[in-house]
Amino acid sequence: MQIVIDIDDPVPLFAQLIDQIKQAVLGNKIKPGAALPSIRQLANDLDLNSKTVAKAYRLLERDSVIQTKGYRGTFVHPDAKANSKVDLNAWVRAKLDETITAFRQSGVTDSEIRIAFGDVMNNRND
Amino acid sequence: MQIVIDIDDPVPLFAQLIDQIKQAVLGNKIKPGAALPSIRQLANDLDLNSKTVAKAYRLLERDSVIQTKGYRGTFVHPDAKANSKVDLNAWVRAKLDETITAFRQSGVTDSEIRIAFGDVMNNRND
DNA sequence: AGATGTACCATTCGCACACATGGTTCATAT
DNA sequence: ATATGAACCATGTGTGCGAATGGTACATCT
Structure with a gap:
């Protein structure tokens, strides 16, 4: 999964994350059931604060695009593709x-x- | 008619004016048909900008609490008391x-x- | 001349709030 | 020991935007 964060983009960082993950789902880049990087891991990779990534994940879960299973990590929701379309x-x-x-x-x-x-x-x- | 404007009140000045005038009507402090101070006059007395008073008067007229008669001045609406209650x-x-x-x-x-x-x-x- | 309400031009000020950051702690499980 | 997500504490920074201000001008009437 390729994610690029543009610090100069007026779009908030957490929003960029959400958009790109949804786009990745819609473009079959990541498939339902697949595991996502942990919050800390992704924050480290993208050079973001873990709170920022957590915020994105929280909203993505609310939209049923992803599922967090506590200590077991975070996974793409079975109906992620459909749920990524609803705004x-x-x-x-x-x-x-x-x-x-x-x-x-x-x-x-x-x-x-x-x-x-x-x-x-x-x-x-x- | 006693009007007190609190510059430190978080409630906007024009809203304070509206509230107090409505209260004055409901409390029979000013009666229907009575003349109100002109915009400039009231602005000068309360040390407010005329635009602020004008804004309050405009809204009061919309609610039919007062009536402006152009160059003849502004008066309390005949049904002011009833109209002051409808919020x-x-x-x-x-x-x-x-x-x-x-x-x-x-x-x-x-x-x-x-x-x-x-x-x-x-x-x-x- | 003087007053009325109204409508434009404009600027300044202050605040709320979103964003992002940092650190710590917790229960949970491998 | 190590890692997960989550929930608190907190701070700083920037900015959008409404409120309020000032000035000028107009038609209207006494």
Whole structure:
């Protein structure tokens, strides 16, 4: 598996990792069930902090692209190929866009939307 | 009418103004039909920029709490008291809370939600 | 002349927050 | 002993962006 990290790329390092691993899965470079390098190993190879790699792995597992089995290591998810196609963030943006558009059409100001958003995100809505 | 602006309050100045004027209406401190200070006048009294006061007045008029009559000045709306109770922001927060809760339960990170929100608000979702 | 609200131009300031980093510790298992 | 992922502690750095500011100008009316 070839992974290249560009430190000058505006795309965050963890995101580059996620993208490339998903692309590797979609391009059959790595197959379901195969073992992935450990977090520390990959961090060392790519000259990244282990936390950065861990973050990428955590998100990849949430998307069911990989599976971590504790001390036994990390493996490609059986349905990795299908799951690599679904973009969770796309659905989030679509849903948010729908909601915000409704607000704006009701005359709600962007300022108010932002304040409300901040409140909700910080559980200050009581 | 007593209005106190706290420059150290994390609540934006224009929001403080709105809140206090609505409270003044609900507390019968100012009655429907009464004239309000002009934008420049109030800005001068409270030591605020006229744009800030104008922003508050614009939103208050949208909520039908006040009425601006061009060169004739600004007045308290006849139905101000009733309209001060309807909190448009409450419905916004409720709707947002519902949406965000769904995101979180789907495993979406708060970071991702914030980023997506920023993108949508700035029409960067293409 | 003087006042009203409104609409443009613009800049500055401060903060929240994402990103990335480092270190330590833990239970787990080979 | 060695390695796994994970969960805490923490710091620094950069930046995007909203809030607030200032100035100018306009049509309107008294």
